[in-house]
Every structure is written in C-alpha cells, then in structure tokens.
Amino acid sequence: MNDLEKYMMDASKNKRVFPTSILPQDMVFSDLMNQYNALLLERDRQLLSLTDESPVIKNIDNQILETRLGILSNIRSTKNSYIITRDKLRSQLQNAEGKISGVPQIEKNYLKLARNRDIKQELYIFLMQKAEETAISKTSNISVAKIIDPPKANNNPISPKKNIVYFIGLLMGLLIPAAVIIIVDLLKTTISSKEDITKLTNVPIVGEIGHNVETDNMVVANQSRSAISEQFRALRTNLSFYLKNDNEKIILLTSSMSGEGKSFTAINLGNILALAGKKVLLMELDLRKPGLSAKLGVKNQIGFSNYTIDSTVKVENIIKPLTVNKNLYIISSGPLPPNPAETLLSEHTPGLIEKLKQQFDYIIMDAPPIGIITDAQLLAPYANLTLYVVRQKITNKQQLSIVDELYKDEKIKNLAIVVNDINTKLYGYGYGYGNYGQQIKQSWVLKIKNIFK
Template sequence: MSSKKNTQVMTEFEDDFRLENLLRKFWAKWYWFLASILVCFGIAYYIAQKQTPLYLVSAKVQINDPKRGGQTAETQLLGELGSMASASVANESEILQTRYLMESVATDLKLNVTYYEKGSLRNAELYAPPFVVDIVEPIDTIRGRSLEVSFAAEDKISIKSDVLDTTVAYNKPFKLGGVGTVQILKAESKPVENTTYVVGITSIDKVVESLQGSFTILPGTAASVINITLNHPVPKKGEDILNRLLKNYVETNVNDRNRLADSAYAFIQARLQYLGGELGSLESNIQGFRQRNKITEMSKQSSELISNSSQYLNELAKVETQLSVLSSLEDYMRKNAKGSSIVPSSLVVSDPLFSNLVEKHNSLILERDRRLMSVTETNPIIVNLNQQIASTNSDMLASLNSSKNSLGITRNRLMAQLRNVEGQVQEVPKNERNYLDLARQQKIKEELFIFLMQKGEETAISKTYNTPNSTNIDPPKSGTSPISPNKMIYYAAGILMGLLIPAGSIYGQYLLNSKIDTKADIVKRTSVPVIAEIGHSGDVKNLIVGNMTRSAIAEQFRALRTNLSFYINKPKGNLILVTSGSSGEGKSFASINLGNVLALSGKKVLLMELDLRKPSLSTKFGIDNQFGFTNFVNDTKVLAKDVIRPLSVHENMYIISSGDVPTNPAEMLLSSRAGELIEELRSMFDFIIIDAPPVGVVTDAQLLGEYADFCLYVVRHNYTEKAQLEIVEDLNANNRMKQLGILVNDIKTGNGNSYGYGYGYNYGSYGHEDGRGVRRKFNSLFKKS
C-alpha cells in the first residue's frame, strides 16, 4: 500500500517538476544562450550579406490569334500557307524556353563573360564594366576560368588566374588556357586604380543551362497571355536579357513564316515555268490546226455542244488541276524523302489533315535546323527529330495518295457525264471535233496556270503581311527590391539556432544525466523516505553546526534531528547507523554534524568510527587513531572506557576511533566483543552514531545493521548514481536493515540544479512533496526578473 502511494506521489511530483526543472536549468545558463544567439546571429548576418541579391524581372506577352474576330484576306492567306499563325499559348511557351533562343540571347549579349568588382564579403556584378574582355579566337570547348584584373598607371593591366600571371596592354591579344586567344578592350568609363576586378569566363552551354533555370514561363490568367519572369542579380541586365529573348523570339517567328512562304513560292514558280511551256506549245498547235484547216469560227452546233459541256469541263478542269498539284507535291516529297526542305501546304486547301501534317513536318524541320546550329547530326535529339520527320513524311504521302484516289473517283464521274455530251459531238465534222479536243486541253491548262499564278501572288503578298504572332503588352521591368535572400529569414534562423544549440546541449545533459538531480529521481526508484536534505556548503570545515549557528545547513540538520525523533525516542541507547552506496557521499560529514546537533540539544552523543577499511572520522577531528575499536576487540583487557575519548567541539560529544587498520575487518565486526561493546555503550550514551563503510562496496554496514535502531543512508546530489538507489531499495524490501531513511547531501541550488530549489536563507524549506512550495519560489523568480 505504501509503495503504491509512493508511486502515485512520484508520478505527480515528476510531472509537476519536469518542465520547471528544465526551464530552471535554462535560466541558470542564460549566458550560454546569450553567447550562442550572438554567435549564430553573427553567422546568419554574414551568410545573408554574402548572398548575391536577386531581382525579379517580369514581362507579359500576348499571343495573337488571326482566327479570332473577323477573317481578313491576309489572315486567310496566312492560314492557307500553314504558317503557324494559330499556335497555342502552350506551344509558344515551349518555344520561348527552347535552347536555340536561349543560346541566341547568350551569344548576342556575350553572357559567357561576366564582370565583378571584388568586395570583402562578395563580388558585385557589373553590367557596364570599365573594360571589355573580347574572346578573339575561342577554342572548341571553353572551360570555366576566373581572372583577377587590376589596372596600374600607363594602361598596364595585371591579369592573374590559376593558369596565367602576366601584365598586358589594351588591344594586345594573349593566350588564356581553356579559353583561347583573348584581348582587353577599352570601355567608355575608366577603371578605378587599386581596385581589383574579377572576370568569369565560361562556355555558352553553361550560360544556356543557367538561363533555362532562371526563367519561368507560364500561361497567364488570360487565355492568350504568357507571363515571363527572370531572376537576376543586376536589374538592368535582366531587363536587357528578357528584351533580347522577346526580340529573338519575334525575329525567329517571322523568319520561319518567311521561310515557309519562300518554299511555297519557289515550288509554284517552278510549276508555272513548266506549265507555261506546255500551254504555249498547246496554243501553237491550236493556231496551226486552225490555219491548216481554215477554221475561223465554230459552227452553231459545235458552239452549242461546247456551251452544254462547259459546266462539266470547268469541274473536270478543277479536279485535273488538283490532281496535277498533288502529283507534283508527291514527286517533290519523294525526292525529299529525308525531309531536308519545307513542304508547301497552301496548294492543298481542301484537306485539313494534310495541312496539319505539313505544319507539323515544317515545324520539325525548323526545330532540327535550329538545333543543328549547336549540335551534330549524330546527336540523339537530331536523330529523334529525323525519325519524327521521316514518320510525318510517310503520313503525308499516305494522305496525298488518299486524296488522289478520292479526286480520281470524282474525275471518273465527271468524265462519264462528259462522255454523254461528247456522244453528240460525233455528229460534228471531224475537224471541228479535233479542234474541240484541243480547246478542252487548253482550258484545263489555262485553269491550272491561273490557279498557280493566283497562289503565287497570294504567297508573295503574304510575306508582306508576315507580322509577329505576339504582342509585348507589358515590357520587361525589374522590381525595386530584391526577392532573395530574405534576410529576415536568415536572422530568425540565426536566433532560433542560437536558442536550440544550448537548449539541446542542456536538454541532452539533462536526459543523459545518470546522477541524482531531483527528488523525483529518488522517489520513483525507492520507497525509502527522504527524511532530510542538506544543502551545499562552501566552507571546507566538516563541522557546520555550532551553538550559535543560524545558517541554512545548520537548520537543515536541526530538521533532521526533529525528523529522527519520530522514528527513535528511547530514553537511552539510540543507535543510528550512517552508511552510503559508495565513498565520497558525505556520511562522515553527516555523522559529525548530526552528532553535534544532538549534543546541542543536551544529549550525550558517541561517534563510532567503524569504517575499519578506510577510517576518516578521527582524521577530520585531528585526533590520534593508534588506539580504538580494533584494540578493544583484540585485547580483552581493554575496557570500554579506555577507548572512549571526549571531543573538544562539545562537552556532550565523544568518539571511539577505529584503531589500527585490521586485515580482517568483517570478522572483527562479527566478534562477540563488538556486540558486548555496543550493548555497554547503550547504557552510557543517549545516542550512538556509527560511521559505517559504504554498503554498496562491502557488507560491513549490513553486519552492523542488526545493532541499529535507525539506518541513515546518505546520497549526494549530482554525485550518487541513480542506479545505486537499487541498493537501499533492496535493503528495505528484504528487511536487511531496520528503519531506513535517506539523507540527501550537498544539494547545490545554483547553476540550474533542480534538487532542493529554494535552499539558502529560507532555513532549508525545501517545500512539500506536492511541489507547491517549489513552484511558488520558481514563479517568484520570474516575476522578479
């Protein structure tokens, strides 16, 4: 029942004090926190200042859709030419991020050479440097190089790098390893003397990778708007980079449109030249036929037949024209099987599937040609594009073949209808009938020629209307404040780390501490009661309690005297055994001061030094230890009064020293003479205090336990291992000692020590077991602070 109650008290006590104990330790080490915060904040400040600030440069582009609103003649022509005027926002966003565009920007602005002014914390990038590093003859693959450039009098330029240390003049080329031939040119502004500049040189490929990572290109909230942002350390340079990207994008778009138009125009002109020859030859034949046969005009019957068949002839001419165009395109594509040229789509306006395939095919060719400017034919990307082009070319041929078959069926139907009319032509004279055939062929050729001339003119006109497919609705503009680094985050992180490092260290020590630190450490490990707590004494003297002493420790020993009266109160012969788990825990100190406080109350007290293995009590009193307990046991002639000696500290205090150190201390304590001596002493003294050996080291204390009326087990704050409390619990559970009580010695109240908080000038009032006394003192501390 007692154990269960003790466990409940322990749980409540531990819960109440765990956080308070930890906070108290934090408070005691406040200077750790202050030093840590100052150091961590300084590191955070240094890191924040060393970071290069980045500014956000943004722009908005609207993609123009020619199909929105009214259809103008120009937009219709552009649509027929398949010039990608209806490109989606998603497609244009991808085009804006292509390597080709980024590479053109890096090359145009020479972004592979970066200039800095060397600083103490970081180098500041310069956009308008006082000199220009010109790469005259670059090597195939430029490796990264960093140059330190400084200027002295007479235009002498000092250059230092890991591969070069020299002095050159303006406009004088020199070799730079990993870069090629380089020269330094003058700029409008002059360099500042005694200032060191840093020049970073890298490859265009590295710059392109960096640009692609810095740009963010996303569709805007509006359906046709693209938002473009760039993070850059120099706002003006970032604006120029973004402006150049948009400029090159527009130029590329217009160039692609013109290339498509040129391809279609060249094809049409070639066909017109061929048809012109055929039509001229046919007209010569008609003229010769009429001259030979003296035909000036058709007969009335022939005119009527031609008039009746004109509708079929017109439709048949259109079909024949389209078939001729498809055949020409098919021959053109078969000769261009590898997809090396643009395919015109404006000639086949009736087949949207073919037009889409042509648009995809031409886009792939343009993309491949752009990439071939920076890579070779064996590059995996080029190989993949070639495969896509070949596949698209095959699909286009299949589409053309399907269209030709469809047109062939239409032609056969029209010819069948025309033959019905031509049956009536058989009645026309032979010469007129032959002339009618020639006239029909002429009409078909004329229709085809006129169609091609019309398309050629439309194509030529379309180049005039090739305007950009985008509008810069919000020009590039940088923000006034950097977006990174966020210095407040660095500072907050520094302060947080400054708090966490010492807190973690103290908490780690708190968790890993194996020594007794709080009363809860004792309560939860043993049911033996704590009957006294003695504070730390800075005095080197062993005797703390005096007749006129009113110190906190003296009051604590008086409290121990009072508590003992509840356990032992015989008129005479009260024997108290003082032991501990190991040496150094203060049992001799406790014995001396407990004896003195009892003597002060008028009791006759005897101290027995029975730690025969390592006696120290007599030494503390400064008396000779040549004659004592061992002499009484070994010599029957020695009487009890012979080994008892008075102490000068008080008239009621006496001592029996241990005597010579024996070889068999345990056997001497088991001797009948030892028992006889103790029984005789009981009748002579009110209190007998035995300073016994540590019970955790030898069994001597247990041998003496049978004589004791009360056993005082001494533990030392922040010295005794928590595991040693198992010893006193085992002694109590197995009744190996009578009436056990624990005395906690050397309680330190400073430096965040949790045990016995409140000791000092409050007469040792540790507080109640419910912890309320400690909490009151703890709260008052923070109220004052």
Template sequence: MSNQLQNTNNNYKDFTEEESFDYKELLGKIISSWYIFVFSIAICVSLSILYLRYATPDYKITSKLLVQDEKSSPSGGPSNAMMTDFSSLFDLPSNAQNEIDIIKSRSLMEKVVEQLKLNLTIFRKGRFKSDELFYDSPFEVSLSSKTDSISSALYEIKIAENGVINVLSSQNDININTKFDDSVKLKEYSLIFKKILPKVAGTYLLSIIPKDNEVEALSKSLDVQLSDKQSTTIDIAFIYPVAKKGEVILQSLMNNYIQSNLENKVQTADSTVAFIDRRLIIVQKELSGVEKDFEGFKKENNLANIEEQSKALVTGANDYFNQLNVIEIQLSVINDLEKYVTNPANKNIIPSSLTDQDPVFADAIGKYNDLLIERSKMELSYKEDNPLVKSLDNQISEVKSNLIKSFEAYKKGLSISKKELVTRNSLFTNQIKSAPGKERVFLDYSRQQTLKQELYLYLLQKREETMLTKTSTISSTRIIDNAKSDRLPIKPNRSLIHLIGLALGILLPFIFLYFKSALTIRIFSKQDIEKHTQIPIVAEIGNNIENKNLVVVENSRSVISEQFRSLRTNLQYLIKQNDPQIIMLTSSMSGEGKTFISLNLGSTLAITGKKVLFMELDLRKPKLTSSLGLENLNGFTNCVVSENNDLDSYIRPLTFSENCFLMSSGPIPPNPAEILLNEKVPLIFAELKKKFDFIIIDSPPVGLVADSLLLEDYVNLSLYVVRQAYTFKSQLDILNKLVAEKKLKHAYLVVNDIATQKVGYYGYGYGYGHGYGYGDYIEGAKPTFFERINSWFKKKK
C-alpha cells in the same frame, strides 16, 4: 510526517512502476535553464535572418494565353458537299492541349536560350554571395563555339580601371589578360568581351554551361496548364531567381511561340499554293484537250443547233451529272493527295486548305504537317542517327500510315456513292441511247467539259483563298497577360523561415535538456531519486560553502546548520524519544559524505543536551578521526581484541562540545568482517547504550563491502547518504534490493551536497528554507538574476 515516512518504508513496492509525466519538473528545468532558451532563440533567429540575407530567392513569373478555335465553316458553291464527315476516323485531342505541348517543347526553349544567350551568365562577385546580372551588367560576352558541345566552366573576371580584363579559372588552369573587343581563344570556344556601361571596373563571375543543360534547367522551371477544363486559355508560370530576367525569358518564349505559329501557317500556305499550281497545269491541259475535241466534233458534224435540241434532255440529267461531277472531283483530289503522301521522295507539307469542308480531316493533316516542321527544325541541331530524330520519324510514319488508310476508306465510300448514282441514272441513260448517235457523242463531250471546268474553277478559287490567307495571316493564339513577376519571392518564405528559426530556438533547448537528462547517469535532482527508489528522504543537506568538516556549532545560523536541525527534527518522528538510539550512516561508495553527515548530525543532537558518541566503524578506510584532527591510536579494534574491558579507556571527549565523544576505529585490522562478528561486539553496544543517548556509527559503504549489514542488528535507524552529481542512479538499486530483502531495515535517505547557487530553484530541484521564505536571501547563497531584479525594484520604490 512520521506516518508518511514509516508507511512508505514499511510498504516498499517496486519503484519501476510507470510514472506520470511531471509537468512541475519540466517547468522547473525550463525556468532554471532560461538562459539556454534565450541564447538558443537568439542564435536560431539570427541564423534565419542571415540565411534570408544570403539565400538566392526564387520569383514566380506568370502570363496567360488565349487559344482561338479556327474551325472553318463550309463555303458556298458546288463544293459545299465535297468533303464528308471524318469524325469517326480520327480521335484528336483539343487544340489547346496541343498548344500546351508546343509551348513546353524543347525546340521553342532552345530558341529562347540562343536569342538571349542564357547559357552565359554574369555575376557580380560578393564576399559571401554573388548576384546575377542581366540588364544591369556593365559588359556582355559573345561566345563562338569550336565544337558541337562544350563543357561547363566558371571564370573569374577582374576588370581594372584601365580596361585590362583578367580571365582566371583554377578549374581549367587559365590566367589570361585581354581587352574589350579582343578575342580570348580557349580550347572549346572563343570569348569576346564588349563594353556596355562606362564604369565596368570590378570583379565578376562568368558561368558557361552547355545549351542543352540550360534548356533542360529552364524547362523544369516552366509550368503550362489550362486555366480550367472548359476554356482554351493557358496559364504559364516560370520560376527564376532574377525577376526582371525571368520576365524577359517568359515573354521571349511567348513571342517565339506566336512567331512559330505564324511561320507554320505561311509555310502551309506556300505548300498549298505550289500543289494547286501543279494541278492547275494538268487540269488546264485536260480541259483544253476536251474543248478542242468538242469544237472539232461540232465543226465536223455541223451541229450548231444541237444544244437547243438536247436542252430538255440535258436539263433533266443535269442534277445527276452535278452529283457525279462532285464525286469525280472528290476522287480526283483524294487521288492526288494520296499520290502526294505515298511518294517516298516527297517530304513536303500536305496542303490542308483543300479539305476545309471537314475540320477534323484538316486537323489530321495539320498534325502530320506539324511533325514535318518539327523534324526540319531538328535537322538543324541533330544528325539523322539521333534518337530524337528517329523517334520523330517513327511518329511521322505512324501518322502517314493512318492517313493512307483514311484515304482508302474515303475512296471506297465515294465509289459506292458513284455506283448508286450510275444505277439511278439508268433512266436518263436509256433516253440518251435512244437519241441520235451524234447527239449522244455531243452530250458526252459536254459532260466532260463541264467536269473539267468545275475542277479548274475550284482549284482557282482555292488558290485565291490560300493567297489571301497568306497575306492576312494572324496567329491563332494571342497574349492576354504579358509576363509579370510577383513582388515578393516565393522562396524562401520569410515568415516561414523566421517561424522555423524561432521554433528551433525553442525546440533545441528542450532536446538538449531531454538528452542531458536521459544520458546523465548521476543523481542531479530530487526527481532522479524518486524515479529510482521509494525510500523516503529524511533530510536534504546543501553544499558546504565554508568547506569545514564541522558546520553545526552553538548559535550557528547558516543555511546548512538549519538543514541539520531539520534533520534532527525529522528523526524525532522515527525514533523513541526516551530510549538510547543507535543511528548508522552508510552509502553506495566512498566520498558521498557519510563522515560529514555523521559529525554534524551528532553535533546537532548534542546541542539539545543529549550525550552523543561517534563510533568510527569503517574499519577499512576510517576518516572520522582524521576529520577531527585527531590521531587514530586506540579504538574499537583494540577494544574487541584486547582483554581490557574498560570502555572508558577507548572513548575520548571532543573539544567542540562537552556532550560529544569519540570511539575511533583503532588500527586497521586484516579481517574487518571477523572483528564485527566477534562475540564481544553485542556486549560493547549494550554497555555503550547505558552511557549515551545517541550512538552515531560511521560505517563503510554498503555498495562496496558488507560490513554495514553486520551491524544492522544493533542499530535503530539507518541513514543512507547520496550525493548530488556524485552518486550513480544505478547505485540506488543496491538500496532497493537490500530493503526489499530486509537486509537493511529502517532505512532512510539523506541527500548531501545540494547546489545552493539559487534560492527556490536549486539544481537539485527544490528549496531548503524550512521556514524561510523562498524570496529571501540566505547566508552562503548567491542572489539569482530574478532576485537582483526584485531588489532593484524595491530600491526604486
């Protein structure tokens, strides 16, 4: 031990070098503060349980839809080739993606909110939490709005046993009594309460919010996605606090979507039938006119057998006539559709079944029709100057413009085809020219009649197809999975909340201990000393439980007396055994226990038969004499300034030991430093060393005055006293500086007043048995919690 102490003191180096993390210190703090961890875990876990008890859960409701592809194939007959491929003219998204946009549309959610009255929510009021009611609500509320928009409001509804309803709102300063089926007239709306269940007495809350706000909130909770990129199935997820109500909302949304799909198809079919009926009237008149003229021509010229005569010629030209007829029909249909679209006063749906030979062209018209239907729905809720209506009008204009451009391109292609057929038909034209004039006129009438007949038959066929489609209309989307809620809520996650509570219960004490250590400016543990100085610790003195100045006497066996004996043993390695030794005790400031350490150290040395002198050289604030209950009349100051050189006259024996003597400080001088610098001081110490084995100097704090440094030349050993929970960590810098500058040589630390509530795990950071087992009880120390448990098990055995 002597080598360790001496080498550390002689080879002083900067204590600020980086220290490795001390796991033992951390473990010691955790064990010594176990009750903080237990309390923190209990509180945090309890709070997590309380949070789960009163937190509003969120359930996930899911469903699945299948979007069927309704692209029609070409039908038989002469109209098979009527529509050419428009794929190059349009680049439309997939049908399923369009359906996703419809499901997520605001108008569809508005229908659900209106049908289920979702902007009116009833809660059963509780002490800490109010539960939302739906099918289990004992009454329902009807709202009749007086204005276009209403404000959010919350009402407390108290229903008495006799059926009297008290409507209370501190927000709107309302306190009204009413009964079931009576109207409650408020500023913005009227409320009517209708009884559903027989038992309705209780306290409830009624939340009323604008429909637009509810639509927006529900839309944010709705998620619609394709199951995968290769399929046309749609996954719908909806988040809501009440599982059953969420299922009803999602199911209603899907039912309204399918119903809307059917209504759109019926509306499109009606528009198509109306268009065909108008065209049939026109074509019928044209056909009748051609047939009447044809009949008059034949009667006028008596041409009953001209058909047989021209049969061969007509048969040869029939193929080209048919092709020309098809193009003429196409041009007629396109012209009619173009007039129908370009008419500014016409805002009806475009018949799409006439173009069923080309599904892409039909989809384009369908997109235009969907926008028109959407706008007609908006007219019910918004005015013409509403930004949403204007935005939709812009979309309609853009799609309409693209359709008109497509019509022009399509007609141009038909004209080119017609021109080619006319050129290729020149041979038959020449043959017809060579025929008699009456026969040529007959052939022209016959061709016109054939053209009108085919157009008329085509329109009749389409009318019948449309009527059949209308009467047997089914939705192109069907429900695969109905709305179904998960059994457990997705929020809050019970396991996660419990884990967070446990983690916080463990983490918070760590944070508390860390900041407590970081913000503590006083010395509390041995590690605090070791982190701020490398001066060796020569002794550790516990708390003076008996509150006596002198704790070391003959045959004393207390913990603290053993600690002073340990100090005496350690000093044997630091001093010369056979030479008189002068030991000075100093500290950073007053109150750290220099006098207490000096008195008991001297008593411990005197027990071994050594002759000990206590010198009270704290000339500014002496305490040693008063601690012994003596008067400070004649002492060191008198000896220095007096002409009396008889040292024995200034030394008094002490009653507690025949080997202990005292030289008090004497009267407090006005100039303590000058007294210590007097030329008689070296002579005094030289003479005293001849009379005593040990001289214990109780000096003033070196952190306050420099008096102690004036005695450094006379002492063999300096003991620097620090006190747990009293000495500042920064004050150890004073000691470091003095040792580094060699102003205080042979300095060692004595730690005083260490807490002794526990054995083995002290607040200071270590035990001080010095030969005693850590598990044994020591005089003056209270047994720990673990020691009481061990003692209980020993008794059981």
C-alpha cells in the same frame, strides 16, 4: 661616504652593528666591517657573564676601537678618491660644453631650415602623386553600358516560400529542444535533483544538507547560525519521528561509495544532538579506511579493534571526549585489523553496544559504504535507524538500486536517505527566512531551468 663616516663616528658611542651590505663591491671594507661586527657580537656575548670593567671586555673594546679607526681611515681614503674622480668628470663636462658652445649659431639655424625644407618637399611630392592616382581611378570607373529595357518582376518573391520556412522553423524549434532534453537526461548519470531520487526509490528522504563552501568539517560548531546548521537542526527534528522510544538510540550512517559525506554528516549530526543537551557517542566503525578521527584531530592508537582483540581493554579506555562539545564523545577505529568483517562480528561487540547504550543518549555509527562491502549490513541489526547518505553530482543513479533493494527486502530496518552537498539552484529549493511564500511561485521557473541545465 659622508653619511658612512658620520655613522661610524656615532657607532663609537652606542656600538651598533654595521650593515655590511652597504658597500659589497669593496672587499677590504667588507672584511673590516665583518671583523668589527664580530667583535661587537663577541662583546655582547661576553657581557652576559662579565662586566664592563673586565680585562676581557676592555681588550675587546681596544680591538673595536682600532678596527673602527681602520674603517674610518678606509672610508676617508675612499671618499678622497671619489672627490678626485668627481672633479675630473666635472672638468671633462666643462670642456665638452665649451666645445659645443663654439659651434656658430648661424650654421645650426641653417641646418635646421634645410631639414624642414627636405621634409616638406617629400611630403608635397607624395600628396601630388596620390592626387594624380585618384583622378585616374575616377576616369576609369565610367560605365559604357546603357539600359535598353528596364526589368519587370512580380511583387511576391518566387523563392523561398514564407509559409514553408515558418513551418520548418516551428517544427525544428519543437524537435531540437525535445531532442536536447532527452539526450541531456540520458547523459546525466548522477543524482541532480530530488525527483531523481523519488523516481528511483521509495525510501523516504529524512534530511537535505546544502553545499559547504568552507573546508571546515565542523560547520555546526563554528557556524551555528549558517543555513547548513539549520538543515542539521531540521534533520534532528525529523529523527524524532523514527526514534520514538528512549531505548532507540543507535543511528547507522552508510552510503554507496567513499566520498559522499558520511563522516561530515556524522560529525555535525552528533554535534547538533549534543547542543540539545544529549550525550552523544561517535563510533568510527570503518575498519578499512577510517577518516572520522582524523577529521576531529583525535589520535587513533587505541579504539574498537583493541577492545575486540584484547580482553584487558575496558570500555572507558576507548571512549575519548571531544573538545568541540562537552556532551560529544568518540570511539575511534583503532589499529586496522587484517579481517575487518570478522572483527565487527566479534563476540565482544554486542556487550560493548549494550554498555554504551546505558551511558549515552545517542550512538552514531560511521560505517563503510554498503555499495562496496557488507560491513554496514553486519552493523545494521544493532541500529534503530539507518541513514543512507546520497551526494548530489557524486552518487550514481544506478547505485540507488542498492538502497531500494535493501528497503524492499527489509534487510535494514528504518532506512532513510540524507541528501548531502546539494546546490539549491539545481536541486530546486530555496533556503533562508522570508522566501517561503515565493517558493510556490518560483517552483515552475526552477523546473524549467533544471530541464535546460
């Protein structure tokens, strides 16, 4: 209460707002403080347009002064009641201490000794009882049996036969792991290693992208020195073996189903090509479930579908630059049409592709999954290279028959596989500098680990 009184005395100088939560149980005090704080806030508000000499400000100051005096009166009254209560409690405490000191000291010592005696007596009786019980139990355990003729036995045990046990153990040790390996291999329905891909299809693997532990889709732009960025650089190098002529510019990305990383691969492949000084265009041609523009933060109000429907829309109206790289551009899908396949077959599409080939060094088409719908096959004639994205632990082994059939029947030219989201421990590769000499030594160890996993 003294601190509150001092606080209010200081408040007369600087007019600070008082924290009303200090005495929430005193409703009168809380009301006064609310009035006081309201007047202070009103005074500050009026000072925005008035001066200290204004009659309105002086009137508010008088009200603040009267309210502060009322608060000080309330604080002092409360403090006096607390002092009276404190003095009364001190008097009661002295009374109780006087009564306690009146108890005879000899009586207290006697009661203490009596308690100790009772405790020790009970403990002594308990220990004597346990001692008698132990003596009785020892006496009752004496055996009355006698050995008349000691037993005779051979040195070698009759059963079990060691050789048979060893043979059965060796046989089970070979059969059980073999059965487990076969069962695990039969139960694995998704792609888990490079051998799974090479066994099921003859399509070449052009690139392998590691697992991205971050939620960032633009790994190349934000983490240019990471292992994934180096893998995209390796993919860029491998593309030069497929796109040999200057006129070969269009790369089509597709997969078996949604969620295998087509958009992620398209964004970072486009970025790595743009870093090499190439002018790159990303085309969001998934007209059923577009996601490329959303991942890049680009508005999808106008795009490819607008160009094919509205003849007034020009090519430059649908090309949008990206801030991630000055050489990177995008054509979004635009509003979703009711007939996506027919929109891709529009008579305006070939002309658009030719115009874009004159403006850009590379054009990356993000197409729908080819394992579900045929939109990607409609775009394949425009592509000079088709990258089929396969994701470890997601892509089903049976789905590789799709890409193998397209490759054998030559329905899509220049078809190659990009393996995405690989776990290097399970996949059988190690990345980084300085471990190339150890890969040959560790290859057999990794194969054995993969078999048991």
